[in-house]
Amino acid sequence: MRSLVPVLFATALLSAPAVAAPAPNWTLDKATSKIGFVASMNGQAIPGSFRRFDTRIAFDPANLAGSSVVAVIDTGSAATGDATRDESLPGEDWFSAKAFPRATFKASQFNAIGPNRYVANGTLTIRNTTRPVSLPFQLAVDGRQARMRGSLTLDRRWFGVGQGQFAGTEAVAANVRVDLVVNATR
Template sequence: MKRIALAFALATAFSVQAAEFTQVQADKSAINFTYKQMGVAVDGKFKRFSSQLTFDPAKPAAAKASFDVELASVDTGAPEGDDEVAGKPWFNTKAFPTAKFVSTSVKALGGNKYEVTGQLSIKGKTQDVVVPATFAAQGKSGVFDGSFTIRRADFSIGEGTWAKFDIVANDVLIKFRITANSK
């Protein structure tokens, strides 16, 4: 009887470890950003994005992720700010409706920490980015948290008179929390 109980316990533990997280829960996920305007931190978020994700904690190198963020869903906290940022000098959402991230590799760093390398495309410009992230399994769900900094000039975000960094800083911190269910 003890062997059966031990075998069951090991099988249960293995099945939790072997879970593959693939179904992103948009209502429990968020993509936020912080930038400085005249030296003051300003927070915002994107309300709509779609994603494809495959992540097995037992095989992190095989993980894949892609995210399409609807840039017109930007929420700066003020409707006039949203309209301004969606306009041509900033995101130019009519010509470039989405930003896209596609992972190219995932490296386990130990302690539920990972380094996700990929390509970020905004306004027709693509840059390689390295994104530090953590993962925490919570039953049949898993939560990915991370942040990374981009330079808005690399993507022509803020053109014309907004191309300078005296009013709006060049660095933008992107923060995310992605919740996904296992199969």
């Protein structure tokens, strides 16, 4: 029986699922990266962006199983260029930035959908509400430099963004497009 134990142990090791090695880390270029959004109020497009955010990126197109991303967005940094609107966005009706200062996107599942095209499947948390989201993106890697562009549409009501008189969609549309440009160095 003793001679069978090493054989069983070796068989168990060989049949165990392989754990992917971590992908290389990338450093965000904050000066040239952008998280933008386009909302609609009374049928008129309202573009804006978040001025402060950071990321932890570990990504390798050849090692999607070992890749991961965490993006943390300062909800109080939302800006549209209109002083009245920018003053109200961090307030309780919208992002409630005092109570919920950060929105977080986390992804550790990636799928290739074409040449230099991927989908990051993860979760987005805004106002303490977490929902699954899929972010399609294009990626261009040139040596130690990478440029990612992605876009997705969210229903703001999923996260409770827009309370009180803004809870409905009469004045402010439910859908908000989020556009990302991420430049990073390995």
